[in-house]
Amino acid sequence: MDLHIRYEGDDDPQKCTARKLSKFDLAELHRNHRATPYGIVLNPHADQALSPVDRSVASDGALVALDCSWESAGEAQFSLAGDHRALPYLVAANPVNFGRPMQLTTVEALAAALCIFGEREQAEAILSKFTWGETFLELNDEPLRRYADCEDSTEIVAVQQEYLDR
Template identity: 40%
Template sequence: MRIYILPLFRDDPRKSTGLRLIRRGIAEKGAPRGCVVLNPFSRTVISADDVQLAEKKGILAVDTSWRAIEEVRWPRGFWRRLPLLVAANPINYGVPYKLSTLEAISAALFILGYEEKAISVLREVKWGMEFYHLNKERLEAYKLKSREEVEEAERLMIDELSR
C-alpha cells in the first residue's frame, strides 16, 4: 500500500514524523488525487470499507502542526477521520485524537488490516510502540471492521471514558 505525506512545513522539520517517513523511504511526498486522505474534520471514519480504495490509490496524511490545522486546504480525495485513539508522541502524550503524522499513518494501516506495516512504521521513533500499547484494545476493536462497526466501537469507548 502506498503512503503519501503532504508536508506543509509548519513545525520543526527535525521533529516532523511525516518528513522522517519520507526520508526513510516509507512514504512518498505528494498528494495524488483519489487516495484516502486522513482528515480529522471528516465525518466519515476510516474502516475496512476503504481497503480496496487504499490498496489501489494509497493513503495520504497532511503533515502540519496542530496549531495550524484550521488553515489547511485539504487535498482532493476520499476524506476519512480516525476513530478515538490516544497520542503517545512527546508533544500530545495522552491526548485523544491529537496524533502525530506517523501515529495517524500507522493507525490507518492497522485499521485497514496492515498490522505488520503499521508496527514497522511505529518502530521509526523511540516512542512508537508506546502508541501501540496505549491503543492496542482500540486498534483491535477497529481492525477490518465496517464503518458502522467502527463507529459503534468508538461510541462505546467514548461512553466508557465519560463515566
Template identity: 40%
Template sequence: MQIFVIEFEQDDPKKCTAKRMIRKGFAIRVRTPKGILLNPISNKTLSYEDREIIQKRGLTVLDSSWNKSDEKFFKKYENSLSRRLPFLLAGNPINYAKPFKLSSLEAVAASLIIIGEKELGLKLLSLVKWGPTFYKLNENLLEAYYKKSEREILEVEEEFLAGYLGGP
C-alpha cells in the same frame, strides 16, 4: 501500498514524523491528495472498507502543525475520499495521551492497522522511540477497530467514549 504526504513545513524538521517516513522510504511527498485522505474533520471514518482504495490509489496524510491548523484549514482538503480516524490517543511526547492529536506517523500507522496491514503499521511505529507507547496506549481500541466496517467502528467508538467520558 503507497503512502503520500502533503507537507506544510510547519514543524521542527528534526521532529517531523512525515519527513522521517519520507527519508526512510515509507512515503512520498506530493502536492495534491491521492487515494484516501486522512482529514480530522471528515464526516466519514476510516475502516476496513477503505482497504481496496488504499491498496489501489494510496493513503495521503496532511502534515501540518496542530497549533497552526484549524477547521478552516482542513475544510480546504475535504473531498469524497476524506476519512477521519476513530478515537485514539497520541503517544508522541508533544501531545501525549491527547485524543485525536496524532502525529502524521501515528495516523498512518493506525490507518494501516485498521485496514488489516498490522505488520506494516507496526513497522512504521518502530521508526520512532515512542512508537511502542502509542501502540500500547491504543492496543485495545486498535484491536477493536481492526478489519471492521465503518458502522462497527462507530459502535466501538461510541461505546468507548461513553465509558471514557463517564456517559451511560
C-alpha cells in the same frame, strides 16, 4: 500500501514524523495539492469514519495524510482530492501530546489507518523509527484490534462511542 503525505513544513523539523518517514523511504512527501495522489485522505473533519472497507480505495490509490501543525490544521487545509475519512478515537503516544486523545502525529495517524486496514506489520515498521512508536501500539492495542474487526464506518463509530463514554 503506498503512503503519501501532503507536507506543509510548518512544524519543528526535528520533531517532524513525516520528514523522518521520507528519510527512510517509508512515505513520499508532496509539497502541493496537485502532486498529492488520489486516495484515502486522513482528515479529522471528515463526515465518515475510516473503516476496513476503505482499504480497497487506498490499495488502488494511496493512503494520504496531511502533515502540518495542529494550529493550522483547519478544514481549509483538507482540500486534497480523495475520499476523506476520520480516524476513530485513539490516544497519542508521541512526547508532545502523550496521552491526549486525537492529537496524533502523522506517523501515528498513518499507523492507525494501516492497523484498521489489517496492515499491522507495516504499521509496526513505520513506527519502529521512533522511540515511542511501540508505545502507540500498546496504548491503543484494544481499540485498534476492535476497529480492524468492524465491517464499516457505522460499526467503527459504535465502538468509538464505547471509548468516549468511559
